[in-house]
Amino acid sequence: MSFVDEVTSARKSRRLRWRDMSKLKKHEAKWGYVFISIWVIGFLAFYLIPMVASFAFSLLDFQLAKPGEIEFIGFEHWRRMLFEDELVWTSMRVTFVFALITLPIGMFVSLGLAILLNSEHLIGRDMFRTLFYMPSMIPLIASIFIWSGVLNSQSGWLNRLIEFTTGYPAVGLNGLRWLDSPNLIYIALTYIGIWGVGNAIIINLAGLQSVPTDLYEAARVDGANWFRRLWSITIPMISPVIFYNLVLGLVGLLQYFIVPYILNGGNGYPENTTRFYMIHFFTNAFGYADMGYGAALAWLMFIVGMLITLALFGSARYWVYYEAESN
Amino acid sequence: MATLLSEQKPEVLERVNANTAARKQKALLIKFGITSLAVLLLSLWVMPLFYGIVTSLKTKEQISDPKASILPAAAITVEFEGKEYDVYSVPFEDGTVRELALYKKGRQASTFIDPNNLSAEPIEWEGIWRQLEQARTVSPTWSNYPEAWNTVKFGRMLWNTFFYATVGMIGAVSSAAIVAYGFSRFDFPFKNVLFIILISTIILPPQVTSVPTYAFWVSLDMVPSWWPLIIPMFFSNAYNVFFLRQFFLTIPREMEEAAKIDGAGPLRTFWSVILPQSGPALVAISLFHFFFAWNDFFGPLIYLTGARDQVPITVGLTFFNGIYASQPQLIQAASIMTLIIPLAIFFFAQRYFVQGIVITGNK
Secondary structure, X not given: OOHHHHHHOXXXXXXXXXXXXXXXXXXXXXXXXXXXXXXXXXXXHHHHHHHHHHHHHHOEEOEOOOHHHOEEOOOHHHHHHHHHOHHHHHHHHHHHHHHHHHHHHHHHHHHHHHHHHHOOOOOOHHHHHHHHHHHHHOOHHHHHHHHHHHOOOOOOHHHHHHHHHHOOOOOOOOXXXXXXXXXXXXXXHHHHHHHHHHHHHHHHHHHHHOXXXXXXXHHHHOOOOHHHHHHHHHHHHOXXXXXXXXXXXXXXXXXXXXXXXXXXXXXOOOOOOOOOHHHHHHHHHHHOOEHHHHHHHHHHHHHHHHHHHHXXXXXXXXXXXXXXXXX | OOOOHHHOOHHHHHHHHXXXXXXXXXXXXXXXXXXXXXXXXXXXXXXXXXXXXXXXOOOHHHHHOOOOOOOOEEEOEEEEOOEEEEEEEEEOOOOOEEEEEEEEOOOOEEEEEOOOOOOOOOEEEEOOHHHOXXXXXXXXXXXXXXXXXXXXXHHHHHHHXXXXXXXXXXHHHHHHHHXXXXXXXXXXXXXXXXXXXXHXXXXXXXXXXXXXXXXXXXXXXXXXXXXXXXXXXXHOOHHHHHHHHHHHHOOOOHHHHHHHHOOOOXXXXXXXXXXXXXHHHHHHHHXXXXXXXXXXXXXXXXXXXXXXXXXXXXXXXXXXXXXXXXXXXXXXXXXXXXXXXXXXXXXXXXXXXXXXXXXXXXX
């Protein structure tokens, strides 16, 4: 069970009450608390208290450079964030547009490759699996440098390959300028991130292997072709896996920061298309060391992320298939 | 209805044979098609890696010249009488092509010398030398690597990264094992609620809590330093706890019961029964943590930016990228140096990885 399934199935578990427990059970329970106390302390110190403090900060005028001049200003930062700072909405839009482009591509590629690597007709399957997974071990910083070289409009291999295979004049200043054109930048960022689908490939692969083969045999007897079997058996059967990848992908995209930061220092080039929400947050919180406004931006991100996750989990019961529930 | 094949009439048998032959042929064709598709996709998939390797071995000029070959090739030159002469591929009327050095340039005809036999008689050649192709040879510029290593102080950054990864790994794995043991083997009130809270923190972006945490470490005067990055690791992380709990749940309880009867307390059971049986899982999360640390960026960026000597590779290379944008060969060399250790570890330990990812992502 993935941790995502754990959340969806949590309601069914029974309840344990302290006063109903025997002495021995209480002794055991105390040991349980001792073991998990490490996490509880960490949770309080690095999650709960900072969350509350973050909200408190958002009500303060708190510049790190002037620690003596902290002042309570109420919801002033929130007003500025929601109604004045246009970059908040720009960066929010940028983040979602990019997610809408890159998530489907990433999920399609990882599922497609998993299907290929699961094929019984593929010779040398283990070797192919290793080699397709390998690039996801490459540190992101190295893949950003390598891919931005490959995507270089003049000396990069991608444009040379396109020109060589299709004849389209891709090379040069008037060619395909992946990293400079607002129309191409999201595709370029998708390329840069594509090696990261390695984990999703493996999870999809494990999902594919757990589909009972008798379903396929029955479908074959009924005359269903390959696409029909994919659509009516494979996809529904591995929908929990797809859901898991979707949740992780979306959570990761909300935090999308490293690539735009390294490519151009987080200045939004070209035309603010890479001003992602995290970039805007980082610029304010750590670039300008504005703790108050930064905390407000962080809280907005938390709220938006929560809403999306809840919506996603709420939608799960309409399209994610759980075997246990249907029994 | 089941008649043996051998009892069939000869013509039926023949048809069956022909059928299996055709089917075999078809299967072979499918095998060939699928495998070629995989080869094609794989070459596109790893093409950038080759770009990185090849580019890291070029000179700056070889990269910017759009007509230069894909491989790091340099023009061949010959020294003769104290002067350098370029070597060209010169076609002759009898169909042969010789590699000759251009000695004297002329509009309609030029004089060449044989680079292998400089003292021989010069060769007259009719034609326009500008249309000739320069002879090239593969000549990797290995010196890019030491140059990149020295300019970025790569050794220092490597040590920082390694230190961060190792110390953090010890903290993350040991704390996660203890917490996971608590969640997998003990029953206590609010366990489920606490567990749901724990895994919800996987979805919480770490940046959300970063502002007050940062202010806290600044107030303790610990910025810039490694402490804010390492201390939280010793309080376990949701992903690792979840992973180890899943694994502990699969360990049969008989041995623990036996240990209990022998009078072993929970600590002793954890140390001598659970941990020895969890080798592969512990290796897997150690590796996960190692790779996480190798990639970690946001934390080191905010906590170490003021201390250039302490930054890990990720953050250090960002500065480097800004300064050396016009030296792509050095940037590629640094990238290759960065990825070589993780890739080597991966090839030695891939079995643990794949199992690990499957445990967290699936049933």
